[in-house]
Structure formats: C-alpha cells, structure tokens
Amino acid sequence: MPAQLKAVLFDLDDTLLDWSAFHQDWESVHRRHLAGVLGYLEKSGHPLANIDLFEEAFRERTSTAWNSARASLRAPHLGSVIFEAAADCGISTDHLDMQAVLRAYEWGAVEGTVIFPETRETITALKANGVRVGIVTNAYQPMWLRDVEIDAHGILDLFPECRLSAADVGYLKPHPAIFQAALDCMGTRPEETVFVGDDPEADIAGAQGAGLLGVLRSTARTRPYVNTIVPNAIIHNLRELLPLLDGWYPGWRAAAAD
Numbered sequence: 001m002p003a004q005l006k007a008v009l010f011d012l013d014d015t016l017l018d019w020s021a022f023h024q025d026w027e028s029v030h031r032r033h034l035a036g037v038l039g040y041l042e043k044s045g046h047p048l049a050n051i052d053l054f055e056e057a058f059r060e061r062t063s064t065a066w067n068s069a070r071a072s073l074r075a076p077h078l079g080s081v082i083f084e085a086a087a088d089c090g091i092s093t094d095h096l097d098m099q100a101v102l103r104a105y106e107w108g109a110v111e112g113t114v115i116f117p118e119t120r121e122t123i124t125a126l127k128a129n130g131v132r133v134g135i136v137t138n139a140y141q142p143m144w145l146r147d148v149e150i151d152a153h154g155i156l157d158l159f160p161e162c163r164l165s166a167a168d169v170g171y172l173k174p175h176p177a178i179f180q181a182a183l184d185c186m187g188t189r190p191e192e193t194v195f196v197g198d199d200p201e202a203d204i205a206g207a208q209g210a211g212l213l214g215v216l217r218s219t220a221r222t223r224p225y226v227n228t229i230v231p232n233a234i235i236h237n238l239r240e241l242l243p244l245l246d247g248w249y250p251g252w253r254a255a256a257a258d
Contacts (some may be wrong), residue, residue, distance in 0.1 A: 011197030056237030174206025
C-alpha cells in the first residue's frame, strides 16, 4: 500500500524566515546581546574589567565551535560558548545558571528578517488537511530562544507539536540523528514525511539520507550544490509545495483529513 503523507518538516532560516534583507554584521548583533550577559555577570558578582576581552573570547569560541561542528556534526551550543568565553576571562562558571545567562542574552527577532509572505497560508493549508508540521533548525541557540524569535514573527502558533534546534538534539543536519529525533517527535515514518529546506547538503542530502523526500526551497541565498545532491523537487515559493504533494501523495488532502 502506498505511503500516506503524515507530516512536513521545515528548516527555519531562509525557508520560513526570510533573511535576504539582513545586512548587519554579526559582530554588532552579538555585541548588543552580550551587553545583557555582562550585566548579568556583574549582578552575579562577576564583573568583567575588560569587556573587549570577553567579546573577543566569545568570537573566538564561536568560530572554534562552528569549525569543529562542521567537521564532526556535533552541534555547538550558545550557552556553552558563553561559559567558555567567561572562563577564558577568569570567571568561574561553577555557580552560574545557564538558563539565566541565556535569558540575559535576550535573543529575539533580528532586524531585517521577516516571515515569507506565503508561510502562514501554506502551513495553515497543510494543517487543515490533517498534516502535522514541524521545524528543524541548525541553530546553536536552544529552541526556547528561537521560539521567542518565531513568536515575535507571529507564527509560533502554527507549530505546536515539534520544534527542534540542533543545540538541543546535539547534532547538526545532515546527521541522521536530528532527522530521527524529528520523526520521533512527529510520530511518523520517513516515507510518510517530507522535508523542506534551503541548504542542499544539510537539508536535502540529510533528509534523503534519513529516508525522507527532500524539497529544496530555492532563494537568492541558497547555497550551490554539487551534482551528487539531487533534490526530489525544487520550489521557489512555499505555495508550490501543495501541488507537488498532490503528485507524490495522490488524495493526501482527503486522506489526511479523515
């Protein structure tokens, strides 16, 4: 019996969330957020005499964490990076609360980012037909921090079941573990699940390696991909997803709604 469509998983950045108008440098972005961390450290009895040294340590630790992650696919974690930077500056982190430190970082919607205009209507149409939806992102922020951002963009309500960050799972896409975690979260099998993302290697090769169909959401920012990676389909707008699913899972709208 042919598989029925049960779920669609989405990457977040440049798939649901449009970063094309983001033109800030990340150093400035992080500096603003680190100001809150510095305030927390001072209130906790750990004032830093050299703020520039802390910011430099954070940049170096972030770069090292991501370079290592790209080779190992073990996900970096923002909280760990901040703790390591603090330790580099002579602060004992034994009695620091990582949740409090991350709250002090005050992550939220980034200036210049917006939700793609067709996001809500596409997700709403899937859900109206009984299809479960979820988010899987290669963020190094834990998902509860990305949730603050998603909520600010007004779509948190669309994804009540499954939202996974690599920082929480411990592995980056394309590692199969993060896709399996998503399938476990959704309660579906690979053949019942489609993945949509903008990164050919992380999203498409990763999804296909885990047994899912991989749909490349192509934008001006989509990374080029080698000819060994062949998406099951390419779309330029999320609205194109629904007729694509009609071809792969005939009758899915009626079947999923039953």
